[in-house]
Amino acid sequence: MSHPLQYGYKPTNGKNGIAIKNELTYHAYGDYLILDIELSYDTQLTLGKYGRLRRQFLQENTPILYSNLVLTEQLFPHLYEIDWTAHERLELIQGQLLAIDPSPDKAANQMAWVHHTNMIKAQAEEIIFAELIYT
Numbered sequence: 001m002s003h004p005l006q007y008g009y010k011p012t013n014g015k016n017g018i019a020i021k022n023e024l025t026y027h028a029y030g031d032y033l034i035l036d037i038e039l040s041y042d043t044q045l046t047l048g049k050y051g052r053l054r055r056q057f058l059q060e061n062t063p064i065l066y067s068n069l070v071l072t073e074q075l076f077p078h079l080y081e082i083d084w085t086a087h088e089r090l091e092l093i094q095g096q097l098l099a100i101d102p103s104p105d106k107a108a109n110q111m112a113w114v115h116h117t118n119m120i121k122a123q124a125e126e127i128i129f130a131e132l133i134y135t
Helices: 049-061 063-071 075-100 110-133
Strands: 011-013 019-021 026-029 032-035
Touching (some): 049 063, 049 110, 063 075, 075 110
Antiparallel strands (some): 026 032
């Protein structure tokens, strides 16, 4: 875990040695004070299937890592990288699996071709899930 001073907090001694964080601003919303937080980056990228699966896995299975990524603003760059890498690996693995086990002729037997193509994609996704998403 990083030192709190790295993120711009200036602790001062409070009661019982508890650190008090200064320079935080709030705005009143009814009876509540809401912390003013702004992200330091702005992106228009859309998170894909594999990025969303990775986020769900992090939230459910590694909440400390998820919170750390959120607080350090590294969650979405991490998810975009996982999503992009997963798509690249999917194309690569599908090509390799098709080289080992070629598809039947699409014109002669369309259902066998569809079955084979879906099987190849499912096998490639199993590998991606094990290597990238659920680790």
